[in-house]
Structures are given as structure tokens and as C-alpha cells.
Amino acid sequence: MSAGTHDTGSTDNWDWGAVADFMPHFWDGVLVTLQVLALGSLISFSLGLVWALAFRAPTRLVRWPVGLLTEFVRNTPLLVQLFFLFFVLPEWNIQFSAETTGTLAIGLHYSTYTAQVYRAGIDAVPVGQWEAAKALSLSYRRTWTAVILPQAVRRVVPALGNYVIAMLKDTPLLAGIGVLELLQRSRLEAAQTFQYTEALTVVGVAFILIAYPSSLLLRALERRLVR
């Protein structure tokens, strides 16, 4: 089996030539997928923290709206949110590229999950830590940044990592609004060559090759952090 065996007529047999033809597009797709994943993670990590802090705000005027918003986003499908942002926002004269819209949507959607993760991490910090901070007259800001968050975040890094992997597996939804990520690349390729098996298989394998080592890495990190 070498890349040179072209077997163009058949659809039953595996065609390495088709794989080779797909590769340049494939790499472009990998790049887009990883880009969406990286930026989406960044958005979900930071926005989720904002939500988690808002859950603990001293006033209901903050807690209630944020609670409502995050519950709404968390309990509606990502694909619906994607379509909404992509097709409805332009009617209000807010227009982003498909990739930007997709990244924002996936980041926003996952921020409602990471918010719950952060919240659990914050709740797990013993009450004695708050009391010690108070007894030392630490400011509200210092209490959060120097005492509570370092302990909370350390605990939740593994859980956050799991959501990165889940997010990776949700990036193909962005094909629904035409983002040229892995799945969309393979669909375009297949639509031209009618060789679905090769392109889709390559994409599937690519997801395993990214996701599995990531989860191994995560487990190693977990062992280091949770002592």
C-alpha cells in the first residue's frame, strides 16, 4: 500500500490517492479547528470565571440576571445558538465572519459549563480561608486574587481540561454555518470527488489523534495538581 496506487473508479476500496489529494485542505482545516478551540477555550475560561464571580456578587441585581442568562445558554443547543448568532444578529446590523461567530458561540456556550466548574472549585475552598483572610483585613480583591482563586482554580484545572476536549468534539457543529474547519473541509472535498470514506475517515482519525493524547496529558496534570 503506497500513496501511488490510484484506483479512481472504485468506491469500495480505500484510495490513498484521495487521501493525498485531501491533505492540503485537511491541514488548513486542522488549523481552523485548533484556532477555534484555542480562542473558544480562552473565551470560555475567562467568561466562565466572570459568571462564577457574579454568582457570588453581593447584590441580587447581578446574581439574578447572570443566573438567568447562563441557565438559558446552558440549556439551549449550541447549534441553535450558532444559527441564531449567524443568521439573526446581521438583521440587527451586527455582522461577523462565520469563524468569528462560531468561536464566540462555542466560547459563550462553554463558559456556562466552566462557570459551574469554577463555582464548585470556589465552594470547595474551606470557609476557614475566608475567615483567615477577613481576620487579616485583606481587601475583597486580595481575598479573591491571592487566597480563594489560586486554590479554587488549581482544583478545577482537570475539569476545565475535560471541557476543552468536549469543545474539540463540538467544533464540527461550526460546519453548520460554513466555517471551514475539519468536517466542512472533508465535506467539500467529498462533494467534489464523491469519495466520502477517505476524507471522513481522515477527519475522524485526526480527532482521535488530538483528543486522546490531550486527555492523557490532562490525567498527568491532574496527578500533579491534586495532591
Added chain:
Amino acid sequence: MSADTPLSKERPNPAVDGSELIRFDRVVKRFGANTVLDELDFSVASGKHVTLIGPSGSGKTTILRLLMTLIKPDEGTIKVGGAYLTHEEKNGRLVPAGEKHVREVRKNIGMVFQQFNLFPNMKVLRNITEAPVTVLGLPKDEAEQRARDLLDLVGLGDKCDAYPTQLSGGQQQRVAIARALAMRPQVLLLDEVTSALDPELVAGVLDVLRDIAHTTDITMLCVTHEMNFARDISDQVLMFDAGRVIESGPPEKIFSDPEHERTREFLSAVL
């Protein structure tokens, strides 16, 4: 400044006329239907070491937690160094204290907890310097010098770079004592500081506290079940029962010739 001994007698906020430092006036604290403190009145003179004894649930720890502003009284007022801890005066009227006012008064008070409550994410040295630097605005090197002096005082001069989890319970508690002292509080609250320790580690912690009690003029309020320690360091012992002080006096009196029947019962149970 860096030549300061860690426990110099200078006080950032000298007590009003040098006498009464803490005053509880008709303080009531309820938890649900349970009245823990019932119109409690008592005061502590500046520089005195006062031990609170009594059966569990009698409100001793509640007093320390009220002073540390970890909880608020339901009724009554608390004054520390002449300033209200619970209220502030606005246009001649007493109103519930705002966060800023509480923070100012609270700076005069330090607390050591039963469970140490060191910050596990910081090394020992930073546990001690964090508040002096960020709250008092001390320069970092000065705060570190102060912290090293205090660590020497509690016998842990070599543990600056350790994390709390690498220390024994007794060592952690001694760091916690150093951390509280680094703020140079007028009042040090000690909440059953040896209760969570293995028996063989208790003596080391008590020695440090004895040392501090005998060499400084810091005011101490101490809840403890170590009666020998109480006898040793106290100027005054307050016996609590059901949210009230039922008897108070110098330790010799309370421990050898108590007047109240409840005190006798309690002491015979714990001694």
C-alpha cells in the same frame, strides 16, 4: 524600622486612656431559636490576658467571632479601643457600621484559629507578609524582616520557604501565631488553638504563647480547655454558662476557690 523587635511595645493605635480596650454592652446573639449570648456585658482592660472557660455551647467562641467581625450581634454594641466595632456614629446617631469602618477597627484585632487556616497556596513567609504588605502598606523587605523575626520567635526560622502542608500541625499553628502578630494587633484572639493538635505538639504551641503573654503588652482573649495554660497566663478568667458570665476573677481564685456551683462542676469535669 527594620531593627524593630517583632513585638515592640509601640502600638499603632494606643488604647483610649490606657485602660478599657474591649467592651460588650448588652450583646445578644442568636442562632435560630438558640440564644447563644444573652445580654452579655463585659470589658477587658488593655494589656490584660483574659481566658474564657465554660462548657461547650456556652458562647465563648461566639465572643471571639463577634470581635473578629466574622459574625454580627443581633442586639447590643461592641467597642474596641474606644471605637464601635458594630456601629458607627453619623450625625450624632449610631448606625450599623459600614464595611470600611469595620475594616479600620478590625485592623487592631488578630486571630488564631483552631484549624490554623494558613493559606496553602503560599509559602510560610508570604503567609506572614501578605497582610502587612497589602493591608498596612509595609515595604516588602521590611515585612519580610518582620516575618523572619517572628518566625525566629516561634522557633521556625528555617521554614520560610516551606509550604504549610509540609509542616506539622504544631508548626502550622506557630506560623499562624506569627501571621497574626505580624499585623501588630492590640488584641490577639486565640480560639482553642491547641484543640486540633496531636497531644505531643501542644506544649510547643503553648510555650510560644506563654512567651508572648509574658514579654509583650498585647491584650489576649483566649478560649481554651488547657486549664494549666489558662492558670499560667491569665490575669482574669471568665466562666461562661448559657450565654452569660457567671463568675470572673483572677485564676488563683477561680481555679482553687470558685464561688459558683456551675464553675465547681465544670472544673471538676475538666481538671
